[in-house]
Amino acid sequence: MDVVNNADSDKQGFKRKKKRSANQMAKKLIRRSAKTFNNDLEQDSYQYLIRILEVLRTDFQTMDDKLTFVNNVYDEMVGQEIEYSKNQTGSRVIDSLMDYASFEVIKRFSDAFTPSLRLLCCDRFASHVLEKIIRVCVDRGNRNEDDSEELKVKKEEAVEIAPDQVDEYNQIALKLCKFTINNFEEFVYLDYANHVLRTAIECLGGLFNKIDDKNNNNNRYQPRKIVNQDYTELLKVSGSRLINWPQFREFGKDNLTSGLLQALLCSIQDVDSKLNSKIIEKITSDCFTANTDDSLSDIFDKEYSLRLLETCLMVATPKRFKKLYTKYFQGNLKKLSLEKDTNYCVQKLLNYCVTKEEFEKIFDEISEYILEIINKGFMGVLSSLANACLRLQSKQGPFVNAICKSLGCDEPAERQKQIVPLISRLITYDQSTAAKKNDRYKNISLNLHGSLIIQAILQFNKPIKIVNSLLEMNGDELADLFSDPKGSRILDVFMDSKFIGEKSREKLAKSMKNHWSQLALGIHGSRSLDKFWEHSKQNQRFVIMDELSNAGQDLKASKTGQFVKAEDDEVTLSKFGSKTGPTIKFSYCYSCGYKRVFEEYVGILRQKYPELHIHGENYDPPGYNMFIAKFLGFAKILVILLIISGINIAQWLGQPPLFWWDWCINNKLYAYVPVWSKLVTGRVPQPPELFQIIDNHLQMLFPEKDSLDMTFTK
Known part of the structure; x- marks a missing residue:
């Protein structure tokens, strides 16, 4: 039997052609004389933009240097905002620097765009600048304490936002969003205007920070941000207007309308769950057919409609999810799992199933065809x-x-x-x-x-x-x-x-x-x-x-x-x-004055064994030994006090004089020595002895080495 070829194995040895950078493409356009791409910009201005792109590839020493550079670039565009925005290279430069633009710059671009908004929304390059302005204004107008630290460092510290500018940013953003939504009947079917409309809808729902990773298709947005109530109200009105439009029945069957509906569903998901469910119901009932005994729904025919169905599964409530499963998937999971395009829908169905009841039904149906799925190569299921x-x-x-x-x-x-x-x-x-x-x-x-x-x-x-x-x-x-x-x-x-x-x-x-x-x-x-x-x-x-x-x-x-x-x-x-190094642990009596001795030993050992880990702590005898040790400690102090005071304990007890007690009273200095000279008795090993103990321990750990010390670094 032949071994199944994995998809990963087929791609071995395949080398993808390196994509040209934006700077390389811009330099290539210089050699072209067609004004279609340069939009009548003077040669000096275009060369200036090329140099700006080269500078952007380097790092600035400080953020102040970068802000100064950005302001200088935008100062060069005064009076020519539209011309630069309609140029391919100019659009890229403006888009790249807009996060660091001051309020005055954004206000100037907004005012310059206002008379020609309809044309700019449909322009190949200026539409990207318009999208960026909307995102930046919504972001700066809705800053809150929940923003991630990364965004705070990246933007808030870069551009200072005055309190009186917050409302100005919101006014600019709402003005641009209202314009695009009021013209959605026209913009829906226009390539670049459709994307501006999507951006407006996403920003109204608080999804104005997209993830940069192009390989991550499951979560295209960073966590939703709390936005002004004016934004959410406008979003609800937009959703209601869209589903009541007679042409809504045609949505979802092409790239533009499918992408727009996906953006709307993601944006309104946490804003108005009822409206979200209503939109999903409208899509499944009016835009696409249901399954029959002989054929599947036409929602499985095109890639655009499949991606829309996946988004519906992602944002649906548990009740709506169950209806989607029953209507499109139940009883058809084998066929859907074994097809190239539809198996991704099955994966989304599994990824976003939240109830055990539905999952157990899905599992029982799929588990019977595991080997067939493997042979087809759709292991993602x-x-x-x-x-x-x-x-x-x-x-x-x-x-x-x-x-x-x-x-x-x-x-x-x-x-x-x-x-x-x-x-x-x-x-x-x-x-x-x-x-x-x-x-x-x-x-x-x-x-x-x-x-x-x-x-x-x-x-x-x-x-x-x-x-x-x-x-x-x-x-x-x-x-x-x-x-x-x-x-x-x-x-x-x-x-x-x-x-x-x-x-x-x-x-x-x-x-x-x-x-x-x-x-x-x-x-x-x-x-x-x-x-x-x-x-x-x-x-x-x-x-x-x-x-x-x-x-x-x-x-x-x-x-x-x-x-x-x-x-x-x-x-x-x-x-x-x-x-890496071994650990040596000292347990000592803190009250007996051994802490200082321990610190001296630490200094000696670290000089000879720099990688050795040394820990010290007060020794606490276990169980009843603790009480015995404390009793003996007090008894020792009491005996010393009695010797110093010269009290004869034998007379107190009515006993004959004790020879050893009389000797202690007459020789007080010698009597104290056994109590305080524990170091010389060998209870704590001397440094040479301790070095030998450590060396022997290391020799046991590394028996194959003739000699090994703990001096890891010369």
Whole structure:
């Protein structure tokens, strides 16, 4: 049987063509004489913009320098705000610097745009400047104490906002938003104006800070911000007007209207849940057909409508979510999971399901087709299913049994040792056996979704099967697994999971013996080594140190291995930090004056053993010994006072004189010596003796070394 080719394996060796930077594109436009892109800007002005882009690629020494630079740039545009905004390079420069523009600059651009707003909303480049002005004004007009510290450092400290300017910012933002919404019938079908309309809707809902990561499609916005009530009221009016528009039936079937509805649903989600549900109901009932016995709804026909359905699932209330599941997914999950486009909807269905009742129905339907889903290559459905089991604390055991059965590693029990290798690659037991016979097993890379599935299972309440499978793997297999970018994440979860015991972690670390240097030589392996080190006890850390010190030359030759070096049998550790050296603990009697002696010993030991960790604390005898020690302490003081006063205790007791007591009274100075001279009696080891004890301890930890001291750094 042929081994299934993972999507990750197909992309190996593929090198994406490097995208040209904005600066390179701008310089290319200089060589073009077409005024379509330059918009009649003078050559000197255009060259000035190119130089500005080059400067923006460098860092400014202080924020004041940057603000001065920004003000100078905008001063050059006075009277030509529209011309610069309609230029491709000018639009980019204005957009990049608008976060640091002063109120006067934003006010000047707003006033310059007002007479030509309709044309600028439809302009290829000026529309981006308009969007940026809206975002900046809404942001500065709605600052509050809940803003993240990162945004405060980035914007609030950069541009000072006077209290009387807050209302001015809100007026500018509301004016621009009202204009776009009042013209939504026209702007809906225009490419650039549609995006301005989306920006206005998002800002009215408090979603004016977008996430910069283009690879993150699940959460496109940063947390919603609290905005002025005028914004939310305008947003509600906009939503009501839109769904009552007769042309609303045509929405969702093309890129522009689908994107607009997605922006509206996300914005109004936490503002008016009833209106949000009404919009979803309108979309599903008026814009698209329902499923029939012979065919699926036309909402599954186009990518644009699929993305709209995904957004509906994301923002729907539990009651509305149940209706969406019943109307579009129930009884059709197999077909939807096995199609290239629709399987993403199934993933969203699993990711945003919040009730166990619906999830158990979804699980029962999908679990029967796990192997077919794997063969089709749509493993994201399975990773979403695993995460849903984890999040809802439901069907965890059945999921593990179902995936093991599908991969053929459930029975006999001997096959369960292969659970982790099979799930991490998402191949069956027969495929694995055939690949090993043909020496092709090492060519099968780990699967991203397989790794995510294992990570989810390790956080289940009973991950015993996965844990046992990991512990049955030999050192070579574990080293290969943890040196992989996907496998290293498995170790992270294994070490941090609260359902995995300490003994299992220790056993896994022991299985890595003689493979620590292999981990240290790789980027992701070094991350795994850090994780092992973080959760290892002192003895295990010395084992790791010993092996790494023996591989010093190989580590020095590797960039990722340079955090550990071995030179002349002296270990230099720079990445493992301060927890490398052994710990010596002193327990002393604080009341007896030994704290000062302890401090002297600390100074001596740190000079000879700089990496040694020294701790000291007052010694508290256990149990009844504490009371006995206190009694003896008081008795000692009482005896000394009696000797000093010359009182004969024998006379008090009516006994004949005691020879030893008479001697103490007549020789008071000599009588005190046994009480106060404990240091010379050897109860605390002298420095040479203590050095010998520490050296012997280190020799036991490193028996292969002829001599080893704790002077880690020369």
